[in-house]
Amino acid sequence: MPGAGKTTAGRQLAHMLGVPFADVDVEIERRIGCSIRSFFEQHGEVAFRQIEADTIAELVKRPAHVLATGGGAVLRPENRAALKANTVVLYLRATPEELYRRLRHDTQRPLLQVADPLRKLRELYRDRDPLYQEVAHYTVETGRPSVSHMVNMILMQLELAGVVDNQLVKSATLRH
Ligand SMILES: Nc1ncnc2c1ncn2[C@@H]1O[C@H](COP(=O)(O)OP(=O)(O)OP(=O)(O)O)[C@@H](O)[C@H]1O
Numbered sequence: 393m394p395g396a397g398k399t400t401a402g403r404q405l406a407h408m409l410g411v412p413f414a415d416v417d418v419e420i421e422r423r424i425g426c427s428i429r430s431f432f433e434q435h436g437e438v439a440f441r442q443i444e445a446d447t448i449a450e451l452v453k454r455p456a457h458v459l460a461t462g463g464g465a466v467l468r469p470e471n472r473a474a475l476k477a478n479t480v481v482l483y484l485r486a487t488p489e490e491l492y493r494r495l496r497h498d499t500q501r502p503l504l505q506v507a508d509p510l511r512k513l514r515e516l517y518r519d520r521d522p523l524y525q526e527v528a529h530y531t532v533e534t535g536r537p538s539v540s541h542m543v544n545m546i547l548m549q550l551e552l553a554g555v556v557d558n559q560l561v562k563s564a565t566l567r568h
């Protein structure tokens with residue numbers, strides 16, 4: 393979901409694991425040469441989703457790294473398939489109320505520039521939570537705790553899943 397912490401946690405996790413970090417939204421903005429918000433305003437959501445799908449198809453093929461997607465990446469079946477088949481997908485789950493607390497002063501997320509952003513977050517959650525669950529290999533519940541607590545939970549989950557080994561987790565914690 394928007395504000396779940398993909399960019400913040402993803403960047404920190406990559407730093408701790410000593411691997412590159414890529415953010416699909418940042419890569420898209422590099423390609424379109426303007427902000428996602430102004431692209432939405434000029435060309436609409438359908439055009440944005442096509443560029444997003446093309447970008448994801450390329451980025452999932454990169455060697456070991458941490459990739460943060462945009463919150464709407466799960467909407468297209470081809471994105472869900474590409475993510476599921478090529479990456480280990482973590483769903484950072486948070487309630488609409490918690491997301492609203494984090495984002496209520498944000499002006500950059502185009503979908504939330506509406507009269508009632510909390511209502512919009514509730515609608516997005518209702519529509520997307522099943523899709524996030526479908527694509528996720530693992531779900532991390534994120535609540536009020538800090539970003540570093542969330543990153544530690546992610547590392548523990550990756551270790552339990554055998555994606556990273558204990559030695560790597562130890563050196564990641566030291567690097568932090
Ligand atoms: N677990 C958390 N606890 C408290 N604040 C958090 C947590 N995760 C993220 N935040 C804060 O919420 C805001 C949004 O986080 P971030 O930009 O990482 O979300 P995102 O998932 O990348 O959103 P988007 O899909 O819109 O790109 C930031 O200000 C970040 O510091």
Ligand SMILES: O=C(O)C1=C[C@@H](O)[C@@H](O)[C@H](O)C1
Nearest residue numbers: 394417428462463464501502
């Ligand atoms: O939730 C969404 O649909 C979006 C989230 C952002 O990360 C951007 O990818 C864009 O604003 C759309």
Ligand SMILES: [Mg+2]
Nearest residue numbers: 398399417460
């Ligand atoms: Mg982000």
